[in-house]
């Protein structure tokens with residue numbers, strides 16, 4: 001394929017399905033923030049169209065969740081001056097390109113997605129068509145901006161491979177290098193933050209146990225209590241990485257510490273090696289509160305008067321459409337749609 005050069009542009013999204021966890025923050029948002037200061041244009045999105053694929057959400061709740069997620073982005077350091085911040089449904093080209101991609105992607109590709117298999121469960125017949133087509137909409141989110149880089153947590157890797165497959169098939173079928181082959185950015189100390197109750201499970205906002213996660217809206221006491229109660233083993237912490245093998249809960253807590261403090265796992269272990277959890281957990285709680293309290297109080301401030309958020313999202317949608325409208329127009333032309 002011939003070389004086409006694309007503007008270095010980052011796109012990523014999070015579902016406004018209620019609550020933002022420490023996993024979202026360390027696995028995704030922290031990287032979103034730092035990429036604003038690299039050589040990229042950055043577009044960050046509340047993916048509300050995705051949020052209704054698993055089940056319909058009460059309308060007032062969806063509105064609340066979307067604004068709260070926007071507040072979380074802004075409070076974490078995503079600046080409306082540096083980034084385009086949008087709500088997916090308000091930029092119609094996402095859904096329009098998704099239709100085209102529904103016709104490019106194959107049923108077999110979708111059926112192999114582990115997220116589909118997990119979320120549809122045993123009763124796939126009862127799952128929504130939207131849940132099945134979810135990855136085609138995700139590919140459209142990315143490719144409607146010709147985004148070149150997508151920062152995500154580990155769990156999204158397979159969807160990004162599918163995005164590349166869709167771009168490649170479109171380019172091949174129409175004989176033009178129109179869509180970029182996007183690079184996943186799965187980096188950082190915490191691409192997979194685990195549950196505080198079970199080191200084999202991902203920390204998730206959908207886990208029935210609230211004690212399994214730290215929510216970005218938890219107050220200092222709650223954060224300290226959840227860390228104090230986090231599952232661990234009876235041994236002291238090792239001073240070398242190999243000492244964390246087969247100790248998933250210990251590894252997770254050290255990992256969280258390292259990510260919050262912008263340190264490598266090795267450096268943290270040099271400092272804390274030999275400590276018992278009775279010493280390490282309060283230190284971790286103190287660090288978590290120090291880093292997260294300013295974010296949660298700024299989120300509360302923004303949520304007290306949501307006009308500012310709504311203004312930011314309206315401006316974001318306008319800025320976004322300057323990029324997305326011409327890309328959709330060109331896509332339609334390539335396909336042969338008459339204007």
Ligand code: AMP
Pocket residue numbers: 013014015023024025026027028151152153154155156190191192193194202203204
């Ligand atoms: P979601 O909440 O599923 O929409 O995920 C939003 C972003 O956060 C995606 O980039 C995920 O990969 C990332 N993410 C979610 N949970 C975790 C976790 N436990 N560890 C690391 N990243 C996560």
Ligand code: TRP
Pocket residue numbers: 011012013014015047050137138141142150151152156159
């Ligand atoms: N599927 C992603 C998740 O659940 C959310 C998402 C939707 C996304 N569209 C995207 C992430 C585009 C990155 C790029 O985490």
